[in-house]
Amino acid sequence: MTFQADYFDGLSARAKPVLVRVLVDTKQLAFDVEGYTYTFALADLQVQAKLGKAKRLIDLPDRSRLEAADISELEAAMPSKTSAFWRGLHYLENHLGWVLVALLATVFAGWLFLQFGVPKLAEYVAKATPPSMEKKVGEQALQGLDSQIGYFSPSKADPARKTSITAALKHLCDALQDCPQYQLEFRDGGMIGANAFALPGGYMVVTDQIITLSKNDIEIIAVLAHELGHVKQRHAFRQSLQGVLSGLILAAITGDVSSIGSGLPAVLMQMRYSREHEAEADRFALNALQKACLPPKAFADILQRLEAQMREGDGKGKKSANDKSANTTQQQESHDAVSEMLASHPDTLERIKPFLAAKQTCN
Numbered sequence: 001m002t003f004q005a006d007y008f009d010g011l012s013a014r015a016k017p018v019l020v021r022v023l024v025d026t027k028q029l030a031f032d033v034e035g036y037t038y039t040f041a042l043a044d045l046q047v048q049a050k051l052g053k054a055k056r057l058i059d060l061p062d063r064s065r066l067e068a069a070d071i072s073e074l075e076a077a078m079p080s081k082t083s084a085f086w087r088g089l090h091y092l093e094n095h096l097g098w099v100l101v102a103l104l105a106t107v108f109a110g111w112l113f114l115q116f117g118v119p120k121l122a123e124y125v126a127k128a129t130p131p132s133m134e135k136k137v138g139e140q141a142l143q144g145l146d147s148q149i150g151y152f153s154p155s156k157a158d159p160a161r162k163t164s165i166t167a168a169l170k171h172l173c174d175a176l177q178d179c180p181q182y183q184l185e186f187r188d189g190g191m192i193g194a195n196a197f198a199l200p201g202g203y204m205v206v207t208d209q210i211i212t213l214s215k216n217d218i219e220i221i222a223v224l225a226h227e228l229g230h231v232k233q234r235h236a237f238r239q240s241l242q243g244v245l246s247g248l249i250l251a252a253i254t255g256d257v258s259s260i261g262s263g264l265p266a267v268l269m270q271m272r273y274s275r276e277h278e279a280e281a282d283r284f285a286l287n288a289l290q291k292a293c294l295p296p297k298a299f300a301d302i303l304q305r306l307e308a309q310m311r312e313g314d315g316k317g318k319k320s321a322n323d324k325s326a327n328t329t330q331q332q333e334s335h336d337a338v339s340e341m342l343a344s345h346p347d348t349l350e351r352i353k354p355f356l357a358a359k360q361t362c363n
Ligand SMILES: [Zn+2]
Pocket: 226, 230, 273, 278, 281, 340, 341
């Protein structure tokens, strides 16, 4: 059995055509170059894996090499050295359908990882992060929001109102056995509008606009009870970690780093909690209001008002200027920012049901 090949001696780039003999009995390969016979044991050959239609390469133990178009004679005589992986790869190369299947499977696996793996990963990372570090992250996020134009400016709300809200929140927290550490911050919400949200590290921001929108302190406390639920479960920190992790993964895949260069404030502002997180925070709020002897209905009231305001914002262009009080301009500015309280909940009515159904447990 023989096959044609080019011989490269490893010293010069010049190919020497040879006729290679496959000696099945002695499990050897032999060929003659310029009157000299080279003989190698088949077991010592390194046959490189088949790649497309390229010539097959056979590395010889003395660093010389043979190149041949067809080595089926040799392969038939050789114990198979090519791994299942390379054989599989070669198979795929010649079956485009399977390449597409493999590609789709890769994309799907990536999506699965971003969808389910990253949140789990973020949860583990959050658990392993000391609270002091999380607090630093929150502190920097707040500084970022304070310094960026359009987000926060110092609160102009009535100081007496702020004092009473602070005291009422403390009262609620005192009534709970599992109240997390928090720090309440008041800000003019700018384009964020009527809003309240939890930042990493227990920072809870309440905007002047939502104070204006509320009928009383209890409504603000109801909103803050929901935010305390997010603080308790470290949702904000987990969510920011997810944003950063997903950004890094996407950047690694696409090579586009602009997605992670946009900074933490932007990440936080685009942040949407999962419905699961929102439901968790709602349950915490309902329980907290009941423990503190506050009417759960207050939560339903402010939520409905937030929603009504959002709807109004959507159709504001057609409204006459005098049908609202002085905060109309603020509302108009803020209509494009969806309140944290509503962001992940298309169905407010469904959501407030338990709050309307719950009895105030004490008078
Ligand atoms: Zn929420």
